[in-house]
Amino acid sequence: MARDSQAALVALNRFGFGARGGASGDFVNAASDPRGFVKAEMSRPNGVLLEVPGLQSTAALGKAVFDYQFEIQQGRDAAAKSAPAAATEGPQPPVDAKGQRRNLSLNSIAMDMAPREPPAKPQENANASMTPPETMQPAAPKPPPQPLNIIQKTFRAEALARLQRAVIADCGFTERLVVFWSNHFCISANKGGVARMWAGSFEREAIRPFVLGRFGDMLKAVEQHPAMLFFLDNQQSLGPDSRAGKNRNRGLNENLAREILELHTLGVGGGYSQDDVTSLARIITGWTYAGRQGQLGAPGTFVFNANAHQPGAQRVMGKSYESGGVAQGEAVLADIARHPSTAKFIATKFVRHFVADDPPPALVARLADVFGKTDGDLKALATALVDSEEAWKAPLTKVRSPYEFLVASGRLLAQIPGDPGRYLNGLNVLGQPLWAPAGPNGFPDSNAAWAAPEGMKLRLDISAQIASRLADTIDPRDLLELVAADAASMETRRTVERAESRQQALALLLMSPEFQRR
Amino acid sequence: METTVPTTDCCESPTSPSRRAMLLGGASFAAWAYLPKFARAADGRDPRLVVVILRGALDGLATVAPIGDPDYAGLHGSIALTSSGPNAAPMLDSFFALHPAMPEFARMYRQKQAAVIHAVATSYRERSHFDGQDVLESGFAGPGRVQSGWLNRALESLPKGERVTSALGVGPTTPLVLRGAAPTVGWTPVALPQAAEDTAMRLIELYRHRDPALAAALTQGLALDKAAQGDDMKPKPGSNGIAAMRLVARGAAKLMAADDGPRIGALAFDGWDTHANEGGPVGRLAQLLSGLDGALAEFETGLGPRWRDTVVVVVTEFGRTARINGTAGTDHGTGTVALLAGGAVKGGRVIADWPGLKVANLYQARDLAPTTDLRAIMKGVLQDQFGLAERVLAETVFPDSTSVKPMKGLVV
Numbered sequence: 001m002a003r004d005s006q007a008a009l010v011a012l013n014r015f016g017f018g019a020r021g022g023a024s025g026d027f028v029n030a031a032s033d034p035r036g037f038v039k040a041e042m043s044r045p046n047g048v049l050l051e052v053p054g055l056q057s058t059a060a061l062g063k064a065v066f067d068y069q070f071e072i073q074q075g076r077d078a079a080a081k082s083a084p085a086a087a088t089e090g091p092q093p094p095v096d097a098k099g100q101r102r103n104l105s106l107n108s109i110a111m112d113m114a115p116r117e118p119p120a121k122p123q124e125n126a127n128a129s130m131t132p133p134e135t136m137q138p139a140a141p142k143p144p145p146q147p148l149n150i151i152q153k154t155f156r157a158e159a160l161a162r163l164q165r166a167v168i169a170d171c172g173f174t175e176r177l178v179v180f181w182s183n184h185f186c187i188s189a190n191k192g193g194v195a196r197m198w199a200g201s202f203e204r205e206a207i208r209p210f211v212l213g214r215f216g217d218m219l220k221a222v223e224q225h226p227a228m229l230f231f232l233d234n235q236q237s238l239g240p241d242s243r244a245g246k247n248r249n250r251g252l253n254e255n256l257a258r259e260i261l262e263l264h265t266l267g268v269g270g271g272y273s274q275d276d277v278t279s280l281a282r283i284i285t286g287w288t289y290a291g292r293q294g295q296l297g298a299p300g301t302f303v304f305n306a307n308a309h310q311p312g313a314q315r316v317m318g319k320s321y322e323s324g325g326v327a328q329g330e331a332v333l334a335d336i337a338r339h340p341s342t343a344k345f346i347a348t349k350f351v352r353h354f355v356a357d358d359p360p361p362a363l364v365a366r367l368a369d370v371f372g373k374t375d376g377d378l379k380a381l382a383t384a385l386v387d388s389e390e391a392w393k394a395p396l397t398k399v400r401s402p403y404e405f406l407v408a409s410g411r412l413l414a415q416i417p418g419d420p421g422r423y424l425n426g427l428n429v430l431g432q433p434l435w436a437p438a439g440p441n442g443f444p445d446s447n448a449a450w451a452a453p454e455g456m457k458l459r460l461d462i463s464a465q466i467a468s469r470l471a472d473t474i475d476p477r478d479l480l481e482l483v484a485a486d487a488a489s490m491e492t493r494r495t496v497e498r499a500e501s502r503q504q505a506l507a508l509l510l511m512s513p514e515f516q517r518r
Numbered sequence: 519m520e521t522t523v524p525t526t527d528c529c530e531s532p533t534s535p536s537r538r539a540m541l542l543g544g545a546s547f548a549a550w551a552y553l554p555k556f557a558r559a560a561d562g563r564d565p566r567l568v569v570v571i572l573r574g575a576l577d578g579l580a581t582v583a584p585i586g587d588p589d590y591a592g593l594h595g596s597i598a599l600t601s602s603g604p605n606a607a608p609m610l611d612s613f614f615a616l617h618p619a620m621p622e623f624a625r626m627y628r629q630k631q632a633a634v635i636h637a638v639a640t641s642y643r644e645r646s647h648f649d650g651q652d653v654l655e656s657g658f659a660g661p662g663r664v665q666s667g668w669l670n671r672a673l674e675s676l677p678k679g680e681r682v683t684s685a686l687g688v689g690p691t692t693p694l695v696l697r698g699a700a701p702t703v704g705w706t707p708v709a710l711p712q713a714a715e716d717t718a719m720r721l722i723e724l725y726r727h728r729d730p731a732l733a734a735a736l737t738q739g740l741a742l743d744k745a746a747q748g749d750d751m752k753p754k755p756g757s758n759g760i761a762a763m764r765l766v767a768r769g770a771a772k773l774m775a776a777d778d779g780p781r782i783g784a785l786a787f788d789g790w791d792t793h794a795n796e797g798g799p800v801g802r803l804a805q806l807l808s809g810l811d812g813a814l815a816e817f818e819t820g821l822g823p824r825w826r827d828t829v830v831v832v833v834t835e836f837g838r839t840a841r842i843n844g845t846a847g848t849d850h851g852t853g854t855v856a857l858l859a860g861g862a863v864k865g866g867r868v869i870a871d872w873p874g875l876k877v878a879n880l881y882q883a884r885d886l887a888p889t890t891d892l893r894a895i896m897k898g899v900l901q902d903q904f905g906l907a908e909r910v911l912a913e914t915v916f917p918d919s920t921s922v923k924p925m926k927g928l929v930v
Contacts (some may be wrong), residue, residue: 089725233794236845251844255793258645258850266647274882277645399732409579438788439574447731453703456732457739460721465711495724504717511721513729 005487007034010182010392013400013518014354017172019409019482021474027485030171041174042379043456044214048174050204052161058201058226061154062300065197066292068150079504150191158200159434160421166407173279177382178203179403180353181263184346185222185264186442188230189435194230199435202227215346215376217336220330223260224302226289232440233255236268239285239310252310257281259440265336265346276317280311283321284329343371354385358445363390371439396517399451401443404518405459410511412479413470426462429433430455460511467506476505484514547770548696549780550673552706565862565903566828567776567783568817569669571687572810573651574791576834578854579886581620582805582868586613589842589875595842597798605799610634614868617794619804620811623859626818627866629714632859633928635895636870638889639836645850647791650835657893669784672900673700696784703742703780719723763787767813771820773864787813790834794845809849826861829899829929833892839884840875844874853886856895862903864930894925902929 012019015038019026030037034467041047056064084421164177182203189196206225210218222228237253238245245251257280261272286309290297297303302327313322317450319335335347336342347368352358367384374380385391400408406426410417417423427434437443444450476496480488492512499505507513583599584590585607591598599607599615607615608624614636616624626632642653642661649661657668696702718740725733766785773779789806796803810832818825837854853873858865871889873879881887895910901924912920 074597159728180825233847236794238844240844245844250846253793253843253845253847262646278601335910381897439647439791451732453735453737453739453742455739456736460713460736464717487726491724491727495720499720500716504714507713507717508721508724512724513732514625516732517729 003028003031005031005032005485007031007392009396009484009487009514010034010043011037011051011171013399013408014396015171015173015176015386016165017175017404018411018515020168020411020412020477024482026170029481031485034384034392038171038173038381041139041171042382045379048178048208048211050161050165050210052207054202055161055200056154058198058205059300060296061197062194062200062226062289063292063298064150064154065194066299067195067403070292073400082440083278111253115330117480120133135429151197154159155189155196155199156420156424158204158416159424162200162203162503163407163410163417163420163423167410172407172411173363173382173386176354176404177378178208180350181218182207183437183445184349185218185228185441186437186461187435188437188440190433191231195227198225198227198230203435210378212379212382213377215342215371215378216334216424218378219333219337220262222264223256223329223333224359226300229287229289229302232259234284235288237285238308239282241312242285242308242310244305244308245285245310252281252285254278254281257284259331262442264379265345266339266341270339270341272317275315279314279316279328280332282454283314283316283332285310287326287329292382293435311497332468337376340368340372343368343376348372350381350385353445355391356397357448360394363388368406372424397447398518399516400518401445401450402427402432402455402459403434405430405516406462408515409463409466412510412515413466413474428461430458459509459516463507463510464503466510467503471502471506472508474502476509479506480509483512488512488514522712547773547783547785547899548693549770549773549783550670550700551698558899563624563827564824566821566824566860567772567782567899568830568860569693569695570810570813570830570832571651571655571786572697572790572834573786573788574647574834575650575836575850576790577792577796577803577837577838578636578638578834578847579837579840580617580759580796580798580848581617581807581857582610582636582855583607583615583617584613584636584872584875585609585615587872590670591843591876595794596846597801597842599799607799612867613701613872614870616731617798617804617807619808622811622815622818623857624836626814626859630866631861631863633863633865634870635856635890635925636858636868636893637853637873637886637889638892639890640892641809642836643852645790645836647835647850652694654833654835654892657695657896659918664694664697665696665698667693668896668915669695669782670698670700670702672904672906672911673782675906675910675914676904677711686785693784693786698781703738721904723821723868753927760805760812762807764812764816768820771817775821775824792838792847793843793849794847796842796847803903817859829862829903830859830861831896831899832859833896837886840880844924851885852881853888856892858895858928862929864927869925891922892923893919893922895928898925899921900924902927 008027011030011034012026015431016192019030127272166172169175185207187195187199187202202225206221206228207218210221217260221360227309232255233253234256236250238248238250240246240251254277258277259276260280262268266272286305286307288296288303288305290299290301290306292299293345296305306325309325311323313320314328315321315337316332317336321331344364347364350361350367355363363385366388367381370380370384371377406423410423424434432443476499480496482495484492492509492514495512496505499508533604559883561770570720579594580597583594583600583603591600596705599617600609601609605618608619609615612628614634616627618901623632627634640650640653641659644650652664653659656663657671678926718736725736746775769784770783774781774783783814787810788913789804790803792803795801798804811909814830817830821828834854834858837851838848839851845850869890873887873889875886877883879887897908897919899908899915900915901908906915908924911924912922916922
């Protein structure tokens with residue numbers, strides 16, 4: 001059987017999450033049929049879904065979190081009444097409680113080393129106090145930790161399911177696609193308790209079903225998902241001439257409309273104007289979700305609130321959209337999903353993610369063409385990428401993102417997580433907190449972001465911590481065979497072999513160019 | 519045998535800073551890697567410049583409120599500041615008032631060490647954050663030029679002195695404004711048990727042979743961390759965003775105060791995109807401004823005697839709508855403020871060619887109309903602090919900007 005070790009590195013690292021340890025045989029399989037190894041997962045579209053017992057729908061989670069927040073608020077109101085003098089505006093006790101919870105065992109853990117402050121963003125009060133630290137370590141012997149609240153529990157369960165899937169996946173290509181699209185259509189769990197509650201279900205419901213489906217369907221599912229409507233404030237946006245807008249003397253919020261055009265579809269320079277943003281904002285007024293009392297529908301589900309919708313026809317990108325309730329906005333989304341600017345924007349981002357920071361123009365053009373001709377078939381897009389020559393010939397110049405690095409480490413060391421804490425803390429330390437990018441443009445996707453001095457130093461520290469915990473039972477020389485076999489450089493081989501300890505050897509292996517570059 | 523068992527006071531303390539807190543505070547710091555020749559100039563001045571970038575677009579009308587403008591209160595509605603009552607905004611002159619969350623800046627202003635320039639904008643007139651930041655930081659007239667920043671090109675135009683660190687490279691968090699050919703250094707405070715030095719040296723040796731880019735990055739990362747470490751780097755518990763901003767400023771000031779430290783630094787704070795529930799004298803924006811105010815105070819304290827020769831410039835990519843939106847916030851706009859602080863600032867002034875807030879005077883009937891080009895301010899500061907020639911400023915630092923004259927007299 002032909003064996004192409006260099007192509008195996010591309011298959012495993014550029015397209016996947018890296019070789020698994022143990023007896024997986026990943027490197028050998030990838031070397032004998034690199035393209036087949038990558039594409040095998042795509043023949044199982046349902047395999048992209050994440051259906052794990054215990055994970056609930058957005059609606060069920062919404063109901064739970066609304067009730068939880070309602071109880072907290074009632075408790076606060078009662079406390080404020082009984083002690084009016086002390087009733088200052090910021091509810092402090094939950095913050096203090098967080099501080100006390102973090103008494104952790106010291107020397108057991110690699111990635112737990114980073115201290116874990118809760119998100120630092122000042123936010124709306126009710127939400128800010130409920131944003132949990134991703135940090136609970138039940139092992140602490142001393143002061144018993146407070147029980148996790150429902151938001152923390154949910155977030156950790158969602159994170160765990162995602163991490164487990166990534167660590168055990170055969171190649172990991174479809175999971176990489178999930179991460180790509182989830183970052184393209186990102187929300188931030190730091191927006192508040194509701195967003196943290198929904199971060200996982202958003203990805204399961206609005207991203208995963210369409211990763212090998214149609215872009216237009218994903219777009220619609222995303223923009224109508226309660227998590228996105230909350231993240232970009234659309235549930236607050238009212239048509240100025242709608243009944244609710246007139247009654248309450250409130251009006252438009254352009255946030256979601258702008259990011260739909262700028263970040264989700266056409267891209268900056270994609271041919272839209274400020275007027276298009278405003279028009280789209282008017283068109284999607286009324287796109288919201290039902291709240292705790294369920295006046296508009298089942299709590300936590302998408303609803304179209306005609307009372308908040310700006311009446312009348314609107315022009316977007318030179319085309320008039322007649323008044324028609326929710327269909328008016330859906331028609332706009334369907335059109336911009338097919339716009340050539342969208343095809344170009346998506347193809348560029350896709351190639352930049354998988355191939356190179358400076359994406360080869362011919363490959364971008366070909367993928368944009370596929371996107372356009374197939375009406376945004378994302379399976380066809382991924383297939384065209386894997387079938388291209390460029391994706392296999394381009395040198396492995398990109399440095400793994402923190403998420404890719406930590407998942408690849410877990411796979412190599414055969415550590416299927418039973419608790420997400422170490423991963424979450426590692427991601428925090430390395431600047432890629434799960435489901436919580438700093439802005440609606442998502443995490444960056446370049447070496448400038450991930451291969452910078454501070455980041456590389458922290459990676460080394462984390463690698464050393466992982467090694468200090470796990471190296472006793474492994475032989476780093478065997479692991480190097482699993483990672484790169486005869487594609488490993490002489491220098492890397494020598495560096496690993498000559499290390500002064502197993503711990504040092506493993507840390508160096510995890511930091512080697514063969515492991516860091518993809 | 520390498521051991522990396524952490525000690526109890528290393529990083530498990532609930533009060534220690536995390537990378538995440540830093541990132542969510544959005545803060546990072548980068549500086550120039552040479553000690554410029556002018557630092558030993560005959561007049562004994564040793565000028566320093568700090569550029570603070572507020573990403574997300576600062577509401578200038580909420581930061582320095584034109585209370586004397588008859589249309590202000592109506593436009594800013596429920597979040598408008600007032601000069602009387604609880605949380606009164608202190609008046610800077612008979613027309614403008616400062617946000618009450620900035621007492622340190624107010625004090626500096628009274629001491630004539632802080633100034634405000636109002637109705638300011640870059641040359642960018644669209645409303646994308648990312649393009650707006652590119653224009654602000656690249657110094658080019660339009661977006662799409664992201665190879666280098668104006669501060670880096672200004673540095674390249676200066677005579678080079680000794681290196682202050684041995685490593686080149688640009689950090690992930692190096693703001694575009696400081697990116698470019700002139701070597702810079704980056705630093706982010708973090709607490710984590712560190713890999714043994716021997717392991718690091720072996721890895722650098724491997725990288726030197728196989729991956730020079732990673733060798734440069736790692737070398738620099740290791741060197742900087744050492745330089746910035748200190749005993750008092752722990753933030754106070756509680757207000758994390760604010761603490762994070764102060765923490766970064768404290769670390770940056772410590773690096774810049776050293777005799778062989780960088781003279782020029784840039785840092786960025788995220789989170790100013792206040793679309794909803796912006797808040798008035800208290801609330802979301804007030805918390806952010808309080809963090810910024812604390813960061814300025816940290817620079818003053820940390821730079822010590824060097825504060826006398828320092829200019830801190832606070833800038834943002836664009837302003838926000840003059841009228842509040844339907845959700846008690848503001849959307850992307852145009853004109854905003856620039857703030858100056860430092861012992862070298864000719865302060866105690868609000869400089870503004872005020873356009874007025876009548877609808878007819880608003881830019882596109884929605885934003886504060888810009889009357890001052892931000893480049894004029896930066897040019898004025900660079901000229902006064904470092905003696906850069908007007909031609910260099912107009913051609914190299916801010917290309918194609920001959921018509922934008924440096925603002926005179928910003929520096930003492």
